[in-house]
Amino acid sequence: MKTVLFAVPIYHFTVFHAQKWLIKSIDKLRRSFLWRGETPENVSGGHSLINWPTTCRPKEKGGLGILDLERFTRALRLTWLRFKWKQKQRAWNSLEIPCDKYDHDLFNASTVVNIGDGRTVAFWTSPWIEGNTVKHIAPSLYQKTCRKKNHSPKGIG
16 A cells, blocks of 8 residues: 555655645545555445544554655655755756745744854745744835845745
8 A cells, every 4th residue: 555556646746746636536546445445436435444534644643554645745845845955056956846835834934943154044034033034024124125135035935
């Protein structure tokens, strides 16, 4: 279940943002295979021994340890943000990464930033003030500064 039915989606979800309909379709296939070993058309909700969210819990928490696709794809996208932050000299860093605003917000909220020598941290958009960015704390000041300098400050935020 984990290695065969999940290998191809992991490969694609590493690069592409997964739509909700796609995740539901893949979960339907995984549920039907797990509970009946048949095609989804022959399997209904009544064949499941436990509900899908419980199935996706870790074994220590009463589940079967099957990955929750929605959470897992978000974790993959957050990895891109971490790579972009840590490995600035990589060629793929100039490409657009498959992260939405929620991914950026989650990354900023869960990342501790130390200013250090100032080469890595973007003053306006890095979460260096107790997990917050200057851009979010003082948005009007940020907008005025951008207009005066006629540019948009770069960073991960």
